[in-house]
Amino acid sequence: MKDYNIYKNSSTQQPVMQSQLSLALAKQSHSVNTEVSIGKKDEYNDFNDDDDDDDDDDSSCDEKNEESLKDYKPGGYHPAFKGELYKDGRYMVVRKLGWGHFSTVWLAKDELSGKHVALKIVKSDKIYSVAAIDEIKLLTKINEQKGYTHVLNLLDDFVHEGPNGQHIVMVFEVLGENLLALIKKYEHRGLPIPYVKQIAKQLLLGLDFLHRKCGIIHTDIKPENVLMEIGDVEMIVKVVELLDKKKRSMKKLQQQQLSLSRHATDSLENLDYHNNSINMDSSMNDIKNTPISGRPQRIVSRRPRRNTIITNSQPLPSPLSSSNFIEMKNHLLNNNPGMHPLNSPVGNISSASESSTTSSVNISTNSAHSNFYHNGGLSKRQMDSSNIYPKSSSVRAIDATDRSSGLNENTLNAPELLANSLSSFELSESKIDDLSNTMNPSISSLVEEEGVDTQNDDNILHIKIADLGNSCWYDQHYTNSIQTREYRSPEVILGSSWGYSADIWSAACLIFELITGDFLFEPSEGSTYSKEDDHIAQIIELLGTFPTYLLNHSKYATSFFNSKGQLRNIAKLKFWPLKSVLVEKYKVDPQEAKQISDFLQPMLEIDPRKRADAGGLVNHPWLKDTLGMEDVTVDDRILYGDGSDILGWYQEVTGHPKH
Numbered sequence: 001m002k003d004y005n006i007y008k009n010s011s012t013q014q015p016v017m018q019s020q021l022s023l024a025l026a027k028q029s030h031s032v033n034t035e036v037s038i039g040k041k042d043e044y045n046d047f048n049d050d051d052d053d054d055d056d057d058d059s060s061c062d063e064k065n066e067e068s069l070k071d072y073k074p075g076g077y078h079p080a081f082k083g084e085l086y087k088d089g090r091y092m093v094v095r096k097l098g099w100g101h102f103s104t105v106w107l108a109k110d111e112l113s114g115k116h117v118a119l120k121i122v123k124s125d126k127i128y129s130v131a132a133i134d135e136i137k138l139l140t141k142i143n144e145q146k147g148y149t150h151v152l153n154l155l156d157d158f159v160h161e162g163p164n165g166q167h168i169v170m171v172f173e174v175l176g177e178n179l180l181a182l183i184k185k186y187e188h189r190g191l192p193i194p195y196v197k198q199i200a201k202q203l204l205l206g207l208d209f210l211h212r213k214c215g216i217i218h219t220d221i222k223p224e225n226v227l228m229e230i231g232d233v234e235m236i237v238k239v240v241e242l243l244d245k246k247k248r249s250m251k252k253l254q255q256q257q258l259s260l261s262r263h264a265t266d267s268l269e270n271l272d273y274h275n276n277s278i279n280m281d282s283s284m285n286d287i288k289n290t291p292i293s294g295r296p297q298r299i300v301s302r303r304p305r306r307n308t309i310i311t312n313s314q315p316l317p318s319p320l321s322s323s324n325f326i327e328m329k330n331h332l333l334n335n336n337p338g339m340h341p342l343n344s345p346v347g348n349i350s351s352a353s354e355s356s357t358t359s360s361v362n363i364s365t366n367s368a369h370s371n372f373y374h375n376g377g378l379s380k381r382q383m384d385s386s387n388i389y390p391k392s393s394s395v396r397a398i399d400a401t402d403r404s405s406g407l408n409e410n411t412l413n414a415p416e417l418l419a420n421s422l423s424s425f426e427l428s429e430s431k432i433d434d435l436s437n438t439m440n441p442s443i444s445s446l447v448e449e450e451g452v453d454t455q456n457d458d459n460i461l462h463i464k465i466a467d468l469g470n471s472c473w474y475d476q477h478y479t480n481s482i483q484t485r486e487y488r489s490p491e492v493i494l495g496s497s498w499g500y501s502a503d504i505w506s507a508a509c510l511i512f513e514l515i516t517g518d519f520l521f522e523p524s525e526g527s528t529y530s531k532e533d534d535h536i537a538q539i540i541e542l543l544g545t546f547p548t549y550l551l552n553h554s555k556y557a558t559s560f561f562n563s564k565g566q567l568r569n570i571a572k573l574k575f576w577p578l579k580s581v582l583v584e585k586y587k588v589d590p591q592e593a594k595q596i597s598d599f600l601q602p603m604l605e606i607d608p609r610k611r612a613d614a615g616g617l618v619n620h621p622w623l624k625d626t627l628g629m630e631d632v633t634v635d636d637r638i639l640y641g642d643g644s645d646i647l648g649w650y651q652e653v654t655g656h657p658k659h
């Protein structure tokens, strides 16, 4: 990797830039302060637009689901904007893909290759930069290994200077939405099993690669950190751009019509007021004959630009997984509109309830999507999912406007809804059918004109492990505060030593969640016990007692367990083994439940030393019929073998030179 010298001089704690880099930074610097940047944003929006209405993304931005404006300050996020150029003009920002606590992530065009990439622009504070430098080291190690790895690829990295400081920017291949979006898409009822198997197999392959080939522990495996691939990125970007273009031109048309109808009303009122003798018919004819092409009359219906730097996240759609992407595309192209895009055992993700019945596991459609220990209420996530589908009224939200402008409501709504749906899972099938009637020809010809190749679909879901921002080396752990609560392993909860096998625990929690839509463990605190107490109790109820190894080798065991190995703060436990949970709560066929629990249970071995390794589990019979991956095995690992022969499996390996 490049030698980022920014924070090497720890005695001064001041950024020390290499001279060459500083020179590059000076050239790259586009904005002096946030205010200037905001002003520039408009400039660039206009530059990249057919018209100047492209701030809609921003104005419709739901800021509750985006990064906090408060974090746009020195040391915080960089106020990126569409059209902004990076690395001496090599990368131009196109749209926002997502954000995290360390960074915002943007789709950008790489002018050198002509392809699109994802720019992860890290907050500028020292702690984030240092973490980013570590992340780049880890990613560089991954890149040095050959082959398809199921781990996100780093393409480039550099420093960008902005009003809030110097930001490390990582350039990645472009991926689609994360698995949480997919779980929500299925309304927390579980994914069809063929998809679960594809994801599980690829996730295990990715972890095996990270662990055995790279010496890296991810430490934060969870649905949000596994992203779906989107296949032909350039084709998808083109389709999305075409839809955006269509949406903008429809808006423009709408504005013109509104302007005309207001003009008509004003004229009529004026005429009526000042000169009752004027012939109303001729006045109306004048208005009717006014050409609607050309620049819109900007005096009316122009929403003021908002002075915000928060932009709506618009992840790109994954063809197999988001709102009927292929179906929509087929509609757009008049290409077999009646044919189902996924003519495979996987079924169609868009019709979640339908597809779940096509899987060999019969998941109950019970609407209580809580963790199985907490039947009482909906978790925060589950409540969020109730917003996935729009109220049907939203399709007709601009009815009134349409009537006054005289435009067909479908014509106005279709592109907008369709474009939105591509990134936010918002369209139901019936809406798509409605839409296709009105917009096929125009989009279709646009697509043809632009020469978009749309024949490149298969029906395998491809995933990649992302966000190595918290990852570490098997022989250099950066912190013991690892893993997101629900996916946290028992050894980490107890403050014992941990290693690669902590990732396997999280992977099992994730796979259970894919199958059922529920967290495997969702601890909460009570009046007499803590979240940790509850978490440990849930683990015992599902998997049995904690091994003495853990009780004897962990910092906090005595806070939770008494000398007899019993929980101090929770007396009554209700044992409910995994297989029974699957059969009784989730109505999984008993045979399938046995296979699933045979597969998951070795990953959920409480003793981290005895946990099964990722490579061996790829060979599990439950994954044998994984669609498109039937022959994929890891020949040098044994099924159900533990990973204790892998250096760093359950504890940090010391005595090595630091990375």
Ligand SMILES: Nc1ncnc2c1ncn2[C@@H]1O[C@H](COP(=O)(O)OP(=O)(O)OP(=O)(O)O)[C@@H](O)[C@H]1O
Pocket (backbone or CB within 6 Å): 097, 098, 099, 100, 101, 102, 103, 104, 105, 118, 120, 152, 172, 173, 174, 175, 176, 177, 178, 224, 315, 466, 467, 468, 469
């Ligand atoms: N290569 C990519 N292609 C498309 N979208 C991406 C890509 N990388 C990240 N994203 C989007 O950006 C979001 C934030 O990325 P990431 O999780 O790497 O950032 P972070 O700041 O490290 O977040 P966290 O708070 O989870 O540590 C992701 O959830 C995803 O939606």
